[in-house]
Amino acid sequence: MSLRSPLEGIGVVEGPAGLRLSDLTLAHREGVRGAGAREWLLSQGHALQDAPSQIVASGELGLVMSLSHREFWLLQPDSEASTGRPASEAVAAGVWPFYCQHSHAWLQLAGEPRAEIMAKLCGVDLSEAAFPLGSVAQTQVARVSVIIAAHQSENDHPVFSMFVDQSLARYLWEAIEDAMGEWLE
Amino acid sequence: MKILTCPLNGPRNIAEFTYGGQVKPMPNPSEATDQEWAHYVFYGDNHIGVVREWWMHTPSSYWFIVERHNQTDEVIRTYDPAELFDVGASPAAEPTGADS
Numbered sequence: 001m002s003l004r005s006p007l008e009g010i011g012v013v014e015g016p017a018g019l020r021l022s023d024l025t026l027a028h029r030e031g032v033r034g035a036g037a038r039e040w041l042l043s044q045g046h047a048l049q050d051a052p053s054q055i056v057a058s059g060e061l062g063l064v065m066s067l068s069h070r071e072f073w074l075l076q077p078d079s080e081a082s083t084g085r086p087a088s089e090a091v092a093a094g095v096w097p098f099y100c101q102h103s104h105a106w107l108q109l110a111g112e113p114r115a116e117i118m119a120k121l122c123g124v125d126l127s128e129a130a131f132p133l134g135s136v137a138q139t140q141v142a143r144v145s146v147i148i149a150a151h152q153s154e155n156d157h158p159v160f161s162m163f164v165d166q167s168l169a170r171y172l173w174e175a176i177e178d179a180m181g182e183w184l185e
Numbered sequence: 186m187k188i189l190t191c192p193l194n195g196p197r198n199i200a201e202f203t204y205g206g207q208v209k210p211m212p213n214p215s216e217a218t219d220q221e222w223a224h225y226v227f228y229g230d231n232h233i234g235v236v237r238e239w240w241m242h243t244p245s246s247y248w249f250i251v252e253r254h255n256q257t258d259e260v261i262r263t264y265d266p267a268e269l270f271d272v273g274a275s276p277a278a279e280p281t282g283a284d285s
Contacts, residue, residue, distance in 0.1 A: 123186075123197070123198045137194070139244050
């Protein structure tokens with residue numbers, strides 16, 4: 001069975017100053033959670049910060065995003081999602097797979113005014129001074145729950161990756177596109 | 186907008202949180218009488234003073250504990266439940282901050 005994005009057919013929104021809203025929903029991601037998740041990831045050679053709510057580059061193409069002391073997402077923006085059935089057994093003792101591929105859509109916002117755009121929709125200060133690269137916030141954007149991660153894209157441009165429940169993806173896309181409006185004129 | 190400080194996520198708008206009720210000792214479900222269980226489910230202390238409550242930061246599904254004065258609405262402290270409960274143990278703790 002092939003995966004489909006809830007944003008299928010919408011395309012990309014682009015503007016001046018590198019402004020770009022794109023859909024990465026079909027890019028690969030997986031997660032692990034449990035009391036032993038952190039130690040297991042370290043044993044697999046992943047880089048991790050000590051505190052939760054951080055995102056770090058790990059390996060050649062990947063990122064590790066920590067949402068708590070026990071939950072981590074592995075993001076691969078350049079790899080296609082696996083269509084295989086997710087495993088239901090523990091990865092290791094105290095480490096369980098977590099299916100963020102199927103639950104969340106992945107939107108990415110790049111460009112100079114990205115923090116100003118998000119300020120219209122989100123109560124957390126996402127300016128670079130308050131929310132530097134490597135930061136993660138689990139918060140509300142346009143009143144729906146969203147995970148926001150600030151990191152470098154594959155082109156070394158700073159971006160916000162945003163993860164939202166698949167059923168809310170179109171709503172969030174339209175809210176961000178509307179907030180981008182004044183920069184697109 | 187009121188701000189509540191989540192122990193995991195930091196200060197956030199109150200709209201991001203869900204109230205989860207008073208922290209109170211749960212009787213053993215397999216041994217409690219109907220009256221004890223009904224008392225646990227439906228009754229609260231309803232006193233004025235510092236109360237200990239469950240709150241959840243909804244976007245991260247993170248449950249934590251708030252000590253709050255229910256007359257002034259002043260939040261005294263917020264903290265991870267691990268301070269009160271052993272992992273895997275049944276939740277049972279009296280609110281030590283309550284002045285009932």
